[in-house]
Amino acid sequence: QVQVVESGGGLVQAGGSLRLSCAASGRIFSINRIGWYRQAPGKERELVATISSGGSTNYPDSVKGRFTISRDNAKNTIYLQMNSLKPEDTAVYYCNADLKLYSSDGVLMTRSYWGQGTQVTVSS
Numbered sequence: 001q002v003q004v005v006e007s008g009g010g011l012v013q014a015g016g017s018l019r020l021s022c023a024a025s026g027r028i029f030s031i032n033r034i035g036w037y038r039q040a041p042g043k044e045r046e047l048v049a050t051i052s053s054g055g056s057t058n059y060p061d062s063v064k065g066r067f068t069i070s071r072d073n074a075k076n077t078i079y080l081q082m083n084s085l086k087p088e089d090t091a092v093y094y095c096n097a098d099l100k101l102y103s104s105d106g107v108l109m110t111r112s113y114w115g116q117g118t119q120v121t122v123s124s
């Protein structure tokens with residue numbers, strides 16, 4: 001069974017740092033684009049960072065220069081280093097992975113998976 005699991009959330013004071021991890025497990029052939037999204041109460045889910053299979057990264061202006069996404073292909077894991085955190089970074093952070101895997105019929109396909117989310121709370 002394929003799973004995408006986040007970890008590393010918590011409570012931190014403004015200006016502090018946190019590191020999130022997202023691990024994909026199961027019968028995965030490869031991981032294409034993978035990234036982080038977040039959703040604050042009463043707001044829509046928004047992009048935080050993505051990284052391609054080739055290592056190209058993408059960040060919105062709101063986190064550029066403060067957050068860094070990286071991936072360890074050998075471990076099927078990505079990380080989000082968050083520095084200089086602000087109260088407005090408070091949200092549930094979700095990992096989203098485009099996984100290439102074999103179906104039960106042995107057909108190679110690409111499917112998008114979401115993790116269950118991890119809470120990040122930044123106090124002022």
